[in-house]
Amino acid sequence: MxxxxxxxxxxxxxxxxxxxxxxxxxxxxxxxxxxxxxxxxxxxxxxxxxxxxxxNYAARQMRTARSDTYGLVIPDFSNPVIARIISGAQDEAALHGRLITVVSEGLRIGGKPGFLRLLTQNRIDGLLIAGDSVSGEAYGALRSSEIPWLFVNRQDPDHTRYVVLDDYRGARVAVEYLIGLGHRSIGHIAGPDGIDTADRRRRGYEDALTNAPDMKPAIEVPGGYSAEGGYAATATLLRSPELPTALFVANIVSAVGSIRAILDAGLRIPEDISVIALHDHALAAHLAPTLSVVQMPLEELGATAVRLLHSAQRDDVVTEQVSEPIVLIPRQSTAPPPHR
CATH class of the missing domain: 1.10.260.40 (lambda repressor-like DNA-binding domains)
Structure with missing residues (x-):
């Protein structure tokens, strides 16, 4: 035996x-x-x-009431932008001897948000929320929990615990680049209405137009942070009486849909219309044409969120903005405007 x-x-x-x-x-x-x-x-x-x-970490957890794990709530698992935030958070957590447990905000267990189980069963030492929506029930659980938490790239007037990107500046960098190329009619494929990140990018777009001479009025169509949303919003914008010479798309995933809609309409990129998007991904350099982007500090955002979660007390005010590095990466999808 x-x-x-x-x-x-x-x-x-x-x-x-x-x-x-x-x-x-x-x-x-x-x-x-x-x-x-x-x-x-x-x-x-x-x-x-x-x-x-x-x-024996299980025994140590029982003695110390610590899990050595942080939770991260994300909108879904399909967005490559979220993947880079997770990467930065995971690397920073490892420096503090922690692991990251990732949960989709759409997960329901017993009719309730799945991440609430992490809170109520002492399975995590802190919670990061990168999702777009939190129910009233979940808010109540967060406020009553003794576990520290932070919103990631989301501001809300009802709380002062968040770390965000400088989406406003990222949008301005993109639009001011198009203006520098000579574009005076620039459309915006925006994010969803009522979403904080979309609102900040929209303000950056509008202010860039306002501060430049001889600009045509803003043309904005709300979409979603998905290829399908980008396609539908771009198809709508292309039906405008006067076609813009360039588009600023609020998200790289929706930009993939925008490109498809432009090509399906029989237009060329960038000969007829230029396209630039916020965020970068390895696939952007392999599209046809390759996609111009403004690269945002996503890994830095994830790392900063974990660092603040680890160091801040449960009731501390945390209002951090990650602004560096923001990098313009011009590729084939942008060029000076056509002569019409």
């Missing part, structure tokens, strides 16, 4: 290294305040390796 070998204990590691078990624990946790001789630290590390010691 085969027996399962017993797991080495912290006490056994301490005995083999000839130190107190508290020293072993602090070495394992990377305690920066620990002051021991290099020889002592090497003995501890050697004992850990020799015994193949693996910490």
């Amino acid at each position: 085969t027996t399962t070998p017993r797991r080495a204990t912290l006490v056994q590691v301490a005995q083999l290294a000839g130190v107190d078990k508290a020293i072993v624990s602090r070495v394992l946790n990377g305690d920066p305040t620990l002051r021991v001789k290099d020889d002592t630290r090497r003995r501890v590390e050697s004992a850990i390796a020799q015994l193949d010691y693996v910490p």
Whole structure:
């Protein structure tokens, strides 16, 4: 009969290294305040390796009421913009010895938002919310929970706990680039009505037009942050009495739909109409034509959100804006306007 070998204990590691078990624990946790001789630290590390010691995190969680996990609520899993935020959050969490649990805001368990279970069952040490909508029930759970939380790239007049991108500036960089190319009629395929990120990008677009000479009136059509939404909004805009010579699209995913709608209408990019979008993705350099973009600091946003969640107290006011780096990347989809 085969027996399962017993797991080495912290006490056994301490005995083999000839130190107190508290020293072993602090070495394992990377305690920066620990002051021991290099020889002592090497003995501890050697004992850990020799015994193949693996910490019992489940037991530690029961003792400390910590999960060593942060939750991240996202709109859905299909958006490559969200993927970069997750990447930045995950890397920063690892620096603090944490993992990230990602949950879609559309997930329902027993008729309730799935992320509420993370809050109510002590499965996370903090919660980041990058979703576009939070129900009244979820708001109540957030406010009554002792777990710290932050909104990610979303502002709301009812709370002062958020970290956002400088979407306003990103939009202005895109539109001012088109103006610099000579465009005076620029349309905007906007994000959904009532969404904070879409509102900030819309203001950036409008202010860029207002501050430039001889501009035609704004032409805005709300869409969604999806290829389908971009296609439908662009098809609507292309039916305008006067066709703009350039489009600023609020999101790279919706820009894919915009490009398809322009080509389906028998127009050329950029010969007939230029297109630039907010955010970047590796696929943007492989579209035909390649897509001009303003790259936003998405990884930095995710990392900053985790850093603030880790350091701020539950009731602290947190109103952070991530503004760097914002990078214009011109590609084939933009050019000076055609002579009409």
